[in-house]
Amino acid sequence: MEFDEYVAARGQQLVRLGLVLSADHHRAEDLAQTALMNAYRHWRRVRAMDDPHAYVRRILVNAYLATTRRSSSHETPSELDDVGHPEPDPSLALVEHDAMWQMLATLPTRERTVVILRYYEDLDYAAIATLLGIKDSTARASVSKALASLRAAHDPAEGHNR
Template sequence: MPSWDAPPSFEDYVRDRHRELLRFAYLLSGDQHLAADLVQDALERTGMAWRRVQKQDDPGGYVRRIVVNRYLNRVRSLRRERLTDATPDVAHVDAEPPDGELWQAIVALPKQQRAVLVLRYYDDFSEQQVAAALGCSVGTVKSNASRALAKLRAALGTRDLDGSDV
């Protein structure tokens, strides 16, 4: 099988955007290792179609769309894993994030709602951009955001989402 050499423009893109993509995938998935896998998979797919993707207005949107789709469809990919009789090494557990209560509430949200919140409030996308990234209607984005924020408010009680007491 012949090897593939990345064009210099793709290497530059990865060098410039890799950290940003990892942060995005981490906020989406809540797991550093899964985030790294999602970004790696998205960049691999993007690299293979780089000539076509580069001609588009926003290659970053293309990559984020792949990350979101791979995250939302993760269950399908898990079916391909094979069980083994050997026990894996013990996993490293990172310290809890600074605002563990908020983070736990975010992790408890359904995947689609979490994806909407990350795209809308972390990446500062408009509702139309979120709808385009997720392949749904603007109304779906609005209802998912509303439901997610209501769940976060309920989970945090009297505490406001910015961390101050109400």
């Protein structure tokens, strides 16, 4: 597969993963672009892999995790005034799930990442562990802890019953 074919087939999927991880459309595009730039530099080697998309997805996840660790990445964009050429808001499709996305955003970076990889990307625990460079049991424990936090945030009374 040539690089442009890969981008046409998987580019939007990478942007969606970036959006779910970062909850910011512009940052999601930056993450996808970073992953694709890094993959392009080594494309001959990447396309020879068993699963090139897994490698590019790992680049994107690592880029996201790296930006959350940097102190300079704590920028908060200000609201833009209406500039006369409104773009469709990509988050409108997520309105039904807004409460869940807000709760996901409250999770620590690692927990949010493992939940998204498990339930949004539908990866098994072994794949998550490989992608993040952690043990299988750590991936399971992180998902379990994150889900418990989400349950407690959704129903505070349930968190006290445990």
